[in-house]
Amino acid sequence: MDAIDLSLVELLRGNARLSYAELARQVGLSAPAVHERVGKLESGGVIRAYRAEVEPEAIGLGVTALIGIVEDSNADTDDVLEAFRQIPEIESCYFMAGVESFLLKARVGTIAELEQLIVRLNRTPGVASTRTGIALSTKWENRPQPLQPAAS
Amino acid sequence: MDAIDLSLVELLRGNARLSYAELARQVGLSAPAVHERVGKLESGGVIRAYRAEVEPEAIGLGVTALIGIVEDSNADTDDVLEAFRQIPEIESCYFMAGVESFLLKARVGTIAELEQLIVRLNRTPGVASTRTGIALSTKWENRPQPLQPAAS
DNA sequence: GGCTCAGGTCGATCGCATCCACGGAGAGTG
DNA sequence: CACTCTCCGTGGATGCGATCGACCTGAGCC
Numbered sequence: 001m002d003a004i005d006l007s008l009v010e011l012l013r014g015n016a017r018l019s020y021a022e023l024a025r026q027v028g029l030s031a032p033a034v035h036e037r038v039g040k041l042e043s044g045g046v047i048r049a050y051r052a053e054v055e056p057e058a059i060g061l062g063v064t065a066l067i068g069i070v071e072d073s074n075a076d077t078d079d080v081l082e083a084f085r086q087i088p089e090i091e092s093c094y095f096m097a098g099v100e101s102f103l104l105k106a107r108v109g110t111i112a113e114l115e116q117l118i119v120r121l122n123r124t125p126g127v128a129s130t131r132t133g134i135a136l137s138t139k140w141e142n143r144p145q146p147l148q149p150a151a152s
Numbered sequence: 153m154d155a156i157d158l159s160l161v162e163l164l165r166g167n168a169r170l171s172y173a174e175l176a177r178q179v180g181l182s183a184p185a186v187h188e189r190v191g192k193l194e195s196g197g198v199i200r201a202y203r204a205e206v207e208p209e210a211i212g213l214g215v216t217a218l219i220g221i222v223e224d225s226n227a228d229t230d231d232v233l234e235a236f237r238q239i240p241e242i243e244s245c246y247f248m249a250g251v252e253s254f255l256l257k258a259r260v261g262t263i264a265e266l267e268q269l270i271v272r273l274n275r276t277p278g279v280a281s282t283r284t285g286i287a288l289s290t291k292w293e294n295r296p297q298p299l300q301p302a303a304s
Numbered sequence: 305g306g307c308t309c310a311g312g313t314c315g316a317t318c319g320c321a322t323c324c325a326c327g328g329a330g331a332g333t334g
Numbered sequence: 335c336a337c338t339c340t341c342c343g344t345g346g347a348t349g350c351g352a353t354c355g356a357c358c359t360g361a362g363c364c
Contacts (some may be wrong), residue, residue: 001210009211012204016168021351030313035353037311046210051203051296052164058153058198059161059299064246066255081291088297094216094287103218103285107297133255135246139233142294144203145240145259147211173320185343187322306364313358320351327344333337 001046004029005037006147009046012038013144016050053142061107063114064135067121068100075126077101083124089117100131153198156181157189158299161198164190165296168202205294213259215266216287219273220252227278229253235276241269252283 007027011018020038024031041047056062071080077095084090084104092105104121108114114132121130159179163170172190176183193199208214223232229247236242236256244257256273260266266284273282 006211009204009206013206014203016202016204019351020353031351032314032353033312046207047204048207049205050168051166051205051294052161052168052199053201053203054161054165055198055200059158061297066246066248085292088295091295091297092293093291094218094293095289095291096218097286097288100285102291103287133252134249135255136249137247139245139247139254140237141244141246142203143240143243145213145243171320172322182344183320184322184345188342308363309361311359314356315354317354318352320349322349323347325344325346328342330339330341332339334335 005041005046008034008038009041010144010147012047012050056107056138060109063108063111064138065106065108065114065117066133066135067104067106067118068096068131068133069102069104069121069127070099070129070131071101072126072128075128077126080124080126083126087117087120089113157193157198160186160190161193162296162299164199164202208259208290212261215260215263216290217258217260217266217269218285218287219256219258219270220248220283221254221256221273221279222251222281222283223253224278224280227280229278232276232278235278239269239272241265 004027008023011023011026018026020031020035023038024034027034029037038047056064069080071077080102081093081095084093084102087106089106089108090104091107094103095101096103106114106117108117114134118130118132121127156179160175163175163178170178172183172187175190176186179186181189190199208216221232223229232254233245233247236245236254239258241258241260242256243259246255247253248255258266258269260269266286270282270284273279
C-alpha cells in the first residue's frame with residue numbers, strides 16, 4: 001500500500017469506471033502494472049466493490065429514515081444482527097456505543113412502508129425499542145474524502 | 153424508465169464495472185443500445201456516479217461517528233450547510249425532522265481527530281449543540297436493495 | 305559476485321466501446 | 335387505410351483497451 005496504490009484508490013473512489021489505461025496515465029505506470037495493483041487491492045480487501053450511485057427517488061425510494069435500536073437486556077446481538085440482515089430496506093447498519101446498540105439507515109418508498117418497517121423492527125426478538133428520525137432531504141451521501149498520507 | 157432500465161440500474165448498483173457487452177447479454181439487447189440507455193440514465197440524473205467502495209480502515213479512516221446537530225434559533229441553515237460542506241471528514245449529511253436539524257456521518261483516523269472535528273462543529277456559526285455517537289463497527293453500508301417495480 | 309524475487313515494461317492478440325447507416329413498430333393524421 | 339415521423343433498436347467497421355506471456359532490472363541476501 002504505497003503512494004501509487006493510494007492514488008489508484010482515490011481515482012477509483014471518484015470514478016469507478018476509469019479504464020486501466022487511463023489509470024495508468026494518471027499514475028505514470030503501464031496498464032498491466034496498474035491492472036495487477038488494482039487486482040491486489042481487490043483481493044486484499046481494500047476495494048470491496050464498485051457501485052453505481054443512484055438517485056433514490058428515481059427508483060422509488062423517496063423516504064429515508066435513521067433508526068436507533070435499543071436491545072433487550074437478554075438479547076443475542078448476533079441474532080438481532082442476522083434478523084436485520086434479512087430486511088432489505090436496511091441499507092446500512094452500525095454497531096454503536098451508547099444506549100442504542102444499533103443505528104440503521106433505511107430507505108423505503110412511502111411513509112406507510114416506513115410504518116410497517118418500524119413495526120417489524122419492534123417485533124424482532126431482542127429489540128426492546130426503536131427511535132426513528134426521518135431525513136427530509138439527503139444533502140449528500142458517501143462523499144469520498146481526499147486521502148491522507150495514511151497508514152499501513 | 154422501463155423494466156430494462158431498471159435492470160441496468162440494478163446490475164450497475166451491484167457491479168459498476170460491468171462492460172456494456174456484458175450488460176447487453178444480461179438484458180437481451182445489443183451493446184450500442186445498452187450504451188445509449190446507460191448514457192441517458194447518467195445524463196438524466198438517475199445514475200449519479202460510479203464509485204469504488206473501499207475498506208475505510210485500509211485508508212486510515214478507522215473511526216466512524218454519527219453526529220446530530222442542533223441549530224441556533226437564528227441560524228441560517230444554508231450557511232450552516234455550506235460550512236459543513238467545507239469539512240471533508242463529513243461523508244454524509246441529512247437534513248432531519250426533529251430537534252436536531254442535521255445528522256452527519258463522519259470518518260476520521262483517530263479519536264483525537266474526532267475531538268477536533270467536534271470542536272470545529274461546535275464553533276461553526278449557527279450550531280447550538282452537537283451530539284456524537286461513535287460507531288464501534290460498521291456491519292454493512294450502502295447495501296443496494298433489490299428494486300421494486302418502481303415509480304416514474 | 306551471483307541468486308532470487310518483486311514488480312516493472314513491451315509486444316501481441318482479442319474483445320469491447322463506440323460511431324454510423326439502416327430498418328421496423330407504433331402513434332398521429334389526412 | 336396508408337403515409338410519415340419518431341423512437342429505438344440492430345449490424346458492421348474500426349480503433350482502443352484488457353490482458354497474457356516473455357523478458358528486464360534493482361534490492362536484498364548468501
